[in-house]
Amino acid sequence: MTSDFLLSLAQAITKGLLTGMVYGLMALGLSVIFGVMRVVNFAHGELMVVGMYLAWMGFEYLQVSPMLSLPLIAAVFFVAGYALQRGVISPFIGRPEHQQFLLLLAIAILLVNACLAIAGPDSRGVQMESQFDSYELGPLVFDAVRLHAALVAVAIAGLLWLFFTRTRIGKSIRAAADNHMGALVVGLDVKRLYAFTFGVGAACVGAAGALMITIIPVTPFLAAEYTLLAFVIVIVGGLGSMTGALLGGLLIGVSEAVAGLLLQPSLKSMVSFGILILVLLLRPQGLLGKNSQ
Amino acid sequence: MSGAHLELAGVGKNFRGLRAVHDVSFAVPAGAIHALIGPNGAGKTTIFNMIAGVYRPDAGQVNLDGKKISGLRPDLVCDAGVGRTFQIVKPFKGLSVLENVTVGALHRRPNLTDARAAAADILQGLGLHDRRNQAAESLTLPDRKRLEVARALATEPKLLLLDEVMAGLRPTEVDVMVAFLRDLNARTGLTVLLIEHVMRAVMALAAEVVVVSYGEKIAQGTPAEIARHQAVLDVYLGEEEA
């Protein structure tokens, strides 16, 4: 009886950890955008949902596995994010928060309703061959799709880390994030860097969308939920901290899974919001965030 | 309106183990004008912030007319009769010049019409009256500095803390500000403590000068004494060489 319970708890935690890695990748996109531009992307969950729909369409109409369409989706998102930043968001940098909020809200409304208009309100999922495969490690069972998604998410996060630490443009972006004026002084093209950053952030969330569709089906109504979820994760982990976003993703993934097991599945986000409130009050810079004082 | 006696007794402040201010004591008698000088980073603004209630001192205390004000919230320090300006000016950008000063005047006059009238008077004295309906963000830097002074004065303080209000002013503008402060001090007996790098203003205004370096007081005396003080010369010459 108790060992049964412990096993199902361990099972829930594993499941939460795996989903949490995909959450982490999604939140990473938000964190990168905020960390560099101080723009709060209120359309983040909508981007995620668009990524999920694109992957679903690739699977449904072209029989391409989401894992294979992922690089293409990430590339499309990069270009779209770059263009969006250059064309629409750029003049709003440094403007009052409520104006940025309204701008991104308008973009969010457009994105999610475009999905609704194209794909309809029904939930859309992919049925992959590996759907019911699993790996066993002792008494623990890993869903194959979840495990694959988590591994790919970690790999992408690793690539991102290499990008920010090893490439010239990645380092420039971090420099611009630390010191806007300084970056201007040493002659960095901040506008281009910002566009690049938004592109990278969008690519992250697009890739996360392609992974997420292998785990759960998509509806347009998920978008607002994901926006909130991304915020919760990023604040809990620490805005602007890459490892923080990943850690926050794991934490929220696990808390959701465990709350779903111990309480009721419908109460799972209540726990997330509870964690958010606690973190905001006790450690507003987030678990791994730098103290801004 | 008359001046208050300010006294700092062994005041100290650390920031995460870094000693910003250590054991600083001095007094400004009621109705006097004193200056606080020292190289950049010496702790002058930290001392101001401890008087004004932004920081709570880790050691010692600040008294105004014999009553302890250190550790009070900034608005309560203002209640007690301390007005201050900010080194990096902080106008209420979206409000007009008149409304900026009115906010200060409301402190002692709850009625908006009265407060506006009082604010207009102060603007007149500082030569900002013509610009009263302009948005504060449209002012030039010298005018913003004047606005800081006007807003602080509107709270009818007994002690005025001025943090580099002369910086960025042209010599003639410095003279105008000096004349204004001297006249105000003579008329009302307001006590003034100023942080200042513009020596022209310090020499013309201050009865006494307190010098701080690396968070400690190294000298105090009349401007003439300070100009001859060896430790002070060392500090400033040292800074110029660096």
Added chain:
Amino acid sequence: MNLLRRLTDGVPSRALWCLGLLLVGLLVAPAVLGKYGLSVLILILYFAYVGQAWNIMMGFAGQLSLGHALYAGLGGYIAAGLFFHYGIGPWAGLFVAVAAASAAGAVVGYLGFRFSLAGVYFALLTIAFSEFTRIAFDHWGWVGGSGGLFLKVDATVNLLNLRGGPILFYYVILALAVGAFILCRLLLESRLGRYWLAIREDAEAAQAVGVPVLRCKMIAVVISAAMTALAGVWNAFYYNNLFPETAFAMGRSIEFTLAPIIGGLGTLFGPIVGAVVLTGLGEIFTDLSEVFHISGIKQIFYGLALLIIVMYRPAGVWPWLADRFGFGEKRR
């Protein structure tokens, strides 16, 4: 008389005439308008009223709340719950509703301000509390859980229990909107109002000139929450149903913010103008989308309109209109 003088002080007489005519027009509107017209006007007044309430917090005191649905939801649920379970009419129930929403506002505000959360962080705290409450109500049997709470539809006019047709609700929301407008004007032209503006512009400088920042912010949240709770009570009795999923939704909170932002943050007419623009656009797009038969098309038009407004009139429609027509209410 004194009050009237305070209200009209410094307002050009041309503007007063316009306002008077508008008020008379609104008072006789039900006699002229059909059912549809009245329902649109009710919607406009509702959004103008909640917009006015939200504007106190954000437009005046500069505190971004994206969780105002919490106060409306609490207000509506409490008044409706008391009526449903105990037959306590809304006129008594609203006191409980307002008290509870004010208390909730005080808790959220105190936590946020005490721990110095600003901007987005504060906004997220407000969202978190609202979402937290939504899920709690989803699982709370007394209020019907996620299945919702329903009041019996009753078109016979019963003022005591706020039961009746649209005309009754029209006049109630009109009274609320006019009252809110007057209250905001009085607040703005008072010491408290000036202190709010100072805090919005620079809290540190405000405190240095003696503004008790925490207390002023708290008053703003509590007034704003209390007013929003009234809107919630009205809404519950007008629509006769309540679901946690809509009452506490983030979408509801966002709806509350749109009219003042679109109309002009921090102005008295901003929420009203914004409500007219947004409700008008909404109705036009509803008609338009019936031509297309595509789900989501109305929202796409709506999103495009928001995008265009925020890109070309970021300070809001009203300041621009006022400038063009010389009414001259500036954002203070």
